[in-house]
Amino acid sequence: MNMDRRKGSARTGSGGPDRREFREFREFKEEGHGGQGQSEHSFNSNNDSFEDSDAQDQITRAGNDSFEGTGQGAQGSGRGEGSAGPGEERKHEQREIVVPGQVVAQGLDFLPGDGTMREGQNIISVKFGLLDHYGRLVKVIPITGAYLPKRDDIVIGEVTDITPVGWVISLGVRISGLLTLAEGSREYIEKNADLTRYYGVGDLLVTRVHAVKPRSVDFSMKGPGLRKLDEGLIVKVNPYKVPRIIGKAGSMVNLIKDVANCNIVVGQNGFIWVKGKDIESELLARDAIKKVEAFSHIPDLTERISDFLAKARGRE
Amino acid sequence: MPYTKRFDGRKFDETRKIEAKVGVIEKADGSAYFAFGDTKAIAAVYGPRTLFPQHLQNPVKGRIRCNYDMMSFSVSERKRPGPGRRGQEISHVTEKALEPAVKLDNFPNCVIEVYILILQANAGTRTAGINAASLALAHAGLPMIDLVSSVSVGKIGGKLCVDLIKEEEDFKEKNGEKSATDIPVAFLPRLGKVSLLQLDGKISSKELSEALEMAQESCNKIYEVQKRTLKEAFKEWK
Amino acid sequence: MDHALYPNKNRIISAIERGKRLDERGLLKGRKIEVEDVVSKKAEGSARVRIGATEVVVGVKLDLQTPYTDSPDEGTMMVSVELTPLSSPDFEPGPPDIKAIEMARIVDRGIRESEVIDFKQLCVEKGEKVWCVFIDIYSINDDGNLLDASALAAILALRNAVIPKIEEKKVVYGELTSKKLPLRKDLPISTTVYKIGKELVLDPSIEEEKAADARLSVAITLPDNIHAMQKGGPATFTLEEIGKVVGIAFERTKEIKKDLKI
Numbered sequence: 001m002n003m004d005r006r007k008g009s010a011r012t013g014s015g016g017p018d019r020r021e022f023r024e025f026r027e028f029k030e031e032g033h034g035g036q037g038q039s040e041h042s043f044n045s046n047n048d049s050f051e052d053s054d055a056q057d058q059i060t061r062a063g064n065d066s067f068e069g070t071g072q073g074a075q076g077s078g079r080g081e082g083s084a085g086p087g088e089e090r091k092h093e094q095r096e097i098v099v100p101g102q103v104v105a106q107g108l109d110f111l112p113g114d115g116t117m118r119e120g121q122n123i124i125s126v127k128f129g130l131l132d133h134y135g136r137l138v139k140v141i142p143i144t145g146a147y148l149p150k151r152d153d154i155v156i157g158e159v160t161d162i163t164p165v166g167w168v169i170s171l172g173v174r175i176s177g178l179l180t181l182a183e184g185s186r187e188y189i190e191k192n193a194d195l196t197r198y199y200g201v202g203d204l205l206v207t208r209v210h211a212v213k214p215r216s217v218d219f220s221m222k223g224p225g226l227r228k229l230d231e232g233l234i235v236k237v238n239p240y241k242v243p244r245i246i247g248k249a250g251s252m253v254n255l256i257k258d259v260a261n262c263n264i265v266v267g268q269n270g271f272i273w274v275k276g277k278d279i280e281s282e283l284l285a286r287d288a289i290k291k292v293e294a295f296s297h298i299p300d301l302t303e304r305i306s307d308f309l310a311k312a313r314g315r316e
Numbered sequence: 317m318p319y320t321k322r323f324d325g326r327k328f329d330e331t332r333k334i335e336a337k338v339g340v341i342e343k344a345d346g347s348a349y350f351a352f353g354d355t356k357a358i359a360a361v362y363g364p365r366t367l368f369p370q371h372l373q374n375p376v377k378g379r380i381r382c383n384y385d386m387m388s389f390s391v392s393e394r395k396r397p398g399p400g401r402r403g404q405e406i407s408h409v410t411e412k413a414l415e416p417a418v419k420l421d422n423f424p425n426c427v428i429e430v431y432i433l434i435l436q437a438n439a440g441t442r443t444a445g446i447n448a449a450s451l452a453l454a455h456a457g458l459p460m461i462d463l464v465s466s467v468s469v470g471k472i473g474g475k476l477c478v479d480l481i482k483e484e485e486d487f488k489e490k491n492g493e494k495s496a497t498d499i500p501v502a503f504l505p506r507l508g509k510v511s512l513l514q515l516d517g518k519i520s521s522k523e524l525s526e527a528l529e530m531a532q533e534s535c536n537k538i539y540e541v542q543k544r545t546l547k548e549a550f551k552e553w554k
Numbered sequence: 555m556d557h558a559l560y561p562n563k564n565r566i567i568s569a570i571e572r573g574k575r576l577d578e579r580g581l582l583k584g585r586k587i588e589v590e591d592v593v594s595k596k597a598e599g600s601a602r603v604r605i606g607a608t609e610v611v612v613g614v615k616l617d618l619q620t621p622y623t624d625s626p627d628e629g630t631m632m633v634s635v636e637l638t639p640l641s642s643p644d645f646e647p648g649p650p651d652i653k654a655i656e657m658a659r660i661v662d663r664g665i666r667e668s669e670v671i672d673f674k675q676l677c678v679e680k681g682e683k684v685w686c687v688f689i690d691i692y693s694i695n696d697d698g699n700l701l702d703a704s705a706l707a708a709i710l711a712l713r714n715a716v717i718p719k720i721e722e723k724k725v726v727y728g729e730l731t732s733k734k735l736p737l738r739k740d741l742p743i744s745t746t747v748y749k750i751g752k753e754l755v756l757d758p759s760i761e762e763e764k765a766a767d768a769r770l771s772v773a774i775t776l777p778d779n780i781h782a783m784q785k786g787g788p789a790t791f792t793l794e795e796i797g798k799v800v801g802i803a804f805e806r807t808k809e810i811k812k813d814l815k816i
Contacts, residue, residue, distance in 0.1 A: 099546045100417075100460035101506040117461070126419060126459040128546055145457025146345040146363055148423075158559050173558050173643040174365035204561055214375055215366065215425055233576075234561045240457060271561075279569050283576065298553050341695050342607045343642050354595060358694070360640040383639065383647050388690040389597035389613025392727035397636050397690060398649060431640035431647075433692065435611065436594040 094299050095130040098140055104131055105138045115140030130297060143296060147239040147269040149175060149217045153209040156229070156267035157219070159199050167199055169207060169219050171269045177217030183210055184221055204229045204273065206265055229265070232275035233282040237293040239270035244296040245289055251302055252292060259309040260285035284312055319473030323483045324353075329530055331467060331479040334538065336447070336545040338455040346456025348545075350448035352467075352479055354438040359448035360431045361456040367427035378423030382411040384445055386434040406442045407432075413446050413466065413502040413512035419459040428458065439482045439498075440468050446502050446512065451542055455549070463542050464511060465535035466502035469527045471495075471519050476527050478534045499524075501531040505539035508532065558643045560764040567751040567765055577759060582802055584757040587706070589814060591714050596728075599715025599735065603707035605757060607697035609641075612707035613690050614715040614735070618725055621677070621684040629676025629685040633662040635693075635704060642696035642760075656786070661691065661705045661744065663782035664773030668742035671712065675736040683723060687712075687735070698760040701771060705744035706810070712737060713816065740775040743810050744782075745803035747772075749789055754798060756806065770796065772803035776811070 098104055104116060105123040112118045115127040116138055125131070129142040149155070149171065160176065161168035166184060170176040181189045185198055199205060205228055210220035220226070237245060246253050246266055257264050262276035262285040272289055276282045288309055295301060322328065332353030341347035344360035351357070367373045367381075384407040388395050399407070414430065430452065432445040443466035450464035470477055472484045473495050480498060487496040497517025504511055510528075519527065566576060573581060585606030594600045599614035621628060635658040637645045650658070665671065676685040689711065691704045715735040719726040748755045748766040758766060767789030773782040780800065785791065791799070810816075 097547045097550065099463065099543050100454050101462040101504075102543070115459075124461070126461060127457060128454040129457070142457040144346060144455055146365065148364065158561055170559060173362070174368070215370070215373070231564050233565050271559075279565070279572075279574060282565075283578070286576075294551060295553050297550050304553060341640065342697065343695050344640065347640075356594075358640070362639075362643055385638075387594065387611065387613060387692055388634075388688065389594050389600060389615050391596050393725075394615035394617060394688055394690075397634055429639070431638065433638060433640055433694075436596055438596075 094297070095132060095141075097129070097297070098125040098131045099128050100126055104140065109136060111137050113137040113139030115142060142240050144238060145240055147171065147175065149177075149209045149212055149269070151209055151212055153268040154226075155207060155209060155269040156234070156265065156271035156273055157205055157207055157269070159201050159203045159205065162195050162199075162201060167195065169205065171217075171271075175217070175269075177209075177219055179205075179207065179219040179221065183219065186222055199228055204234070206267065206273070225265075229273050230275060232263075232273045233279070233286060235272040235274055235286045235289050237270045237272060237289060239268060241293045241296050242266060242268055242270060244301070245272070245292050247302060252305065255302060255306055256285050256288045256309070259306075259313060260288065284309070287312065319475040319477075319487065322477065324481060326479075328475060328477045329534065331534055331538070332481070334541050336451065336541055338451050338545055338549045344452070344456075346452045346454070346458070348448045348451035348455055350444050350451065352440050352444050353481070354436055355440045355444045356435040357441060357444040357448040358433050358435065359445065359452040361449070361452040361458070362429040362431075363456075364423040364426035364428050364458075367425060372427075373425040375424050377420040378426040378428060379420065380411050380415050380418060380428050380430060382407045382414065382430040382432065382449070384410055384432040384434075384442070386437060386441065390434045390437045390441075406445070409512055409514065410442060410446055410449065414449055414453065414464055416509070416511050417450065417460045417462050417464050417504055418453060419461060422459055428453070428456075439480050439485050440500070442466075442512075443468050443479075443500050443502070447538060447542065451545060454546055462504040462506045463539060464502050465505045465538040465542060466500065466512060467531055467534045467538060468498055468500040469531040469534070470499055471497040471517065471523055471527065476523065476530055478530055499527055499531070501528065501535070503532055503535040503539075505532075505535050560761050562761055563765040566762055570753050570755060570762075571751045573753075575755075576761070581753055582756045582805075584806065584809075587810070587813065589706075589710055591710065597711070597715075598718060598730070599711040599713070601707045601710035601714065602694075603703045603710065605699055605703045605706075606759065607695055608699055608703050608760075609694040610700060610703045610707045611692045611694055612704070612711040613692075614711045615688040615690070616685050616715070616718055616725070616735075617688065618678065618683050618720070618723070619686040621681065625673075626681040627677040627684075628673040629671070629687060630673070631662070631666060631671065631687040631689065633658045633665070633689045633691070633708065635661070635691045637693050637696070637700070641693040644696070645693070656784075657701055657704060658691070660701060660771050660773075660782070660784050661689070661708050663784075664705055664742050664744045664771075665689070665708065665712070667781040668738075668740070668773060668775050668779070670709070670738050670740070670742055670775075672736040672738065678720065679723075685717070687715075696760060698758045698763040699746065701746045701769075702744055702757065705773070709741050709743070710814075710816070713741070740779075741811075741816055742773045742775050742781055743803075743807040744771055744773040745806040746770065747799040747802050749787070749791065749795070754795065754802065756802060770799045772800055774803055774807055776804075776807060778804075 102125045103122045104125045112123045116123050125140045127140045127142045129140040157169040157171045159167050160170040166178050166180040207219045211218040260281050262274050265273040274282045274285045335351040337349045340349045341360045346361035349358050388397050430449050434441045446466040468480050470480045472487045489495045497519045499515045502512035588604040590602040593602045597613035598616045602611045635654040637654045639645045639647045689708050716730045717733045719729040748758050749768040750766045768787035771784045
């Protein structure tokens with residue numbers, strides 16, 4: 001299915017503001033694998049706090065400020081409405097909530113970014129969400145809605161079927177696609193291989209959206225950190241809240257990981273895998289994640305979540 | 317007999333009490349409740365998701381599929397559960413009323429499902445349904461160039477009224493002759509464009525244009541309520 | 555067709571086997587129940603029930619019908635369940651499927667077999683006209699345990715139902731008499747206990763319901779009458795477990811009756 005939002009008129013800005021926006025995305029982009037532009041929002045444990053670290057050292061940490069990717073500006077900015085924004089926090093400032101059709105800026109000095117469009121002198125919001133300015137660029141960060149796959153999104157999906165040509169991966173209601181033999185593993189898979197040796201029905205995978213086609217989605221397991229997940233707790237959140245759950249440079253998810261002592265992988269589709277030493281740790285992480293989801297519009301959220309976690313820990 | 321005072325005492329250009337809320341169905345991607353007095357509608361939006369069967373898919377733009385139904389006990393005489401011809405037609409015109417507001421070219425081969433359920437009916441169910449659905453679409457984070465606001469207007473016993481109730485729709489002159497014209501209208505209020513228009517009854521062209529102006533004024537007020545409802549949809553920290 | 559994913563099955567089972575639920579409830583602890591009487595003025599009786607995030611609306615309509623020949627002096631009843639696509643991504647539009655039909659039958663038998671409605675009093679003219687009680691159940695949000703929510707809402711809607719006026723053998727809708735629908739005092743309560751892993755669990759969330767292998771519904775009136783039962787799901791119950799389920803259902807019934815003062 002083609003759900004590519006990049007075609008929408010929402011993205012009309014010239015190179016300038018786009019690049020600025022792109023740089024802000026960079027702040028939480030993973031280090032070292034820029035060439036393919038994967039997994040901006042997928043995080044993993046820093047393997048100091050938790051054992052299960054076989055694959056995760058491959059996934060790089062968030063928030064390496066020194067990394068300045070080049071050559072993928074279009075990639076970064078094109079991530080469009082879905083990834084909303086870098087989830088940064090502005091101190092003591094509640095952003096304005098806007099509705100579709102609302103005039104959010106007047107005059108030609110401003111440029112319409114994601115979630116907005118130009119109409120004569122005015123820039124109009126086309127989304128229900130939070131208004132944000134990046135210099136001259138005006139955008140609206142949506143806060144609700146269903147997940148739409150975009151190329152190179154790192155997502156968590158379930159194997160729902162095995163066919164001769166590969167595995168069917170489902171991301172939820174009527175969003176599914178194929179993980180082909182060619183993309184199924186870093187190793188070569190023989191044509192008649194027993195595919196269940198790799199992944200069986202019911203397995204959860206951290207996978208990458210390889211291609212978004214008119215009627216289907218293709219996945220790939222080639223890339224750092226992509227793997228079958230051990231059994232953990234899956235927390236479902238609204239996909240538009242994912243940037244907030246990650247936080248600026250991974251601050252929010254790292255806070256939750258540290259205090260709850262859990263390993264966490266965040267999928268762009270709103271599926272979050274949590275694994276701790278016991279279910280109690282996982283539920284604490286879950287509660288914190290759900291709190292971020294419910295109150296993503298509140299300023300100073302990291303501090304509030306930090307307090308919440310400290311209190312919850314104190315009660316134990 | 318001239319209609320000089322409305323059955324429920326309202327002014328002629330006054331709607332019934334409006335209640336609106338978003339986020340009423342946790343499982344949906346977007347949802348809303350909208351009531352004109354005793355006429356109560358809930359709407360849920362799911363998607364966009366891939367449209368099946370495949371031959372219905374449009375490679376250029378997405379589709380809104382609307383499903384309007386009344387609860388069996390929303391009306392005086394029990395309505396059999398499930399859609400009848402009336403329900404199907406209303407689903408269809410509702411679809412067309414909502415479509416111009418949504419940027420469907422962003423979603424080729426996809427469908428946005430809109431489900432409207434009427435809890436209680438006292439005329440104006442399709443307009444309440446459209447108002448709820450418009451809120452639910454915005455709440456589902458879909459790209460829209462405008463909201464959709466809807467109300468019925470009519471000529472009752474020679475007098476123009478907005479937001480008709482059942483007694484007005486059934487209004488009869490002293491001689492027993494029916495004298496009610498019912499015109500459900502929906503506007504894209506910011507753009508001032510009409511996306512739903514139906515008419516039953518008898519009205520002159522001059523009266524029609526007056527009625528439509530009344531409807532527009534009323535829709536602008538409904539629009540303000542809809543905007544406020546969305547903006548107030550956020551919880552306080554606790 | 556791809557439905558919503560419920561990937562926490564194993565986590566739920568292993569936690570429950572340690573006596574723990576993901577929402578930190580005890581295994582036999584129900585969620586908060588909220589009820590609202592009269593949600594539709596057009597219905598002869600109606601109610602809304604919320605159990606946690608699960609929500610159903612039930613309406614009662616009365617209509618005059620010819621009685622069945624084998625019971626010419628008794629009113630009749632019909633229960634329908636609409637699992638609306640509005641209430642869950644798992645439900646599709648269309649006529650009721652087997653899940654909805656079974657649910658309607660379970661609610662129907664709890665009401666019918668407990669004889670909570672006095673059908674004799676619903677006879678208007680023997681062999682000619684009797685009242686038919688339509689109980690229509692609509693799901694608004696499915697977060698698990700729609701069955702118990704539906705059965706409870708049906709009882710509450712019956713409780714506030716009023717008989718409409720008749721003129722010249724025809725029903726005058728909108729004009730209600732002061733006559734309540736004739737109900738027995740002992741209202742039946744339906745309780746469904748789910749088997750998740752090896753444990754018995756009350757009032758599951760949707761994720762828990764999807765992780766359950768079997769369920770057993772019991773409709774009872776106090777002090778000690780079991781009126782209807784239905785086992786569902788692929789797994790089995792031991793006789794000992796069935797005894798436990800019945801005990802749980804009685805406890806639950808007392809609790810609900812006390813909390814809702816019914």
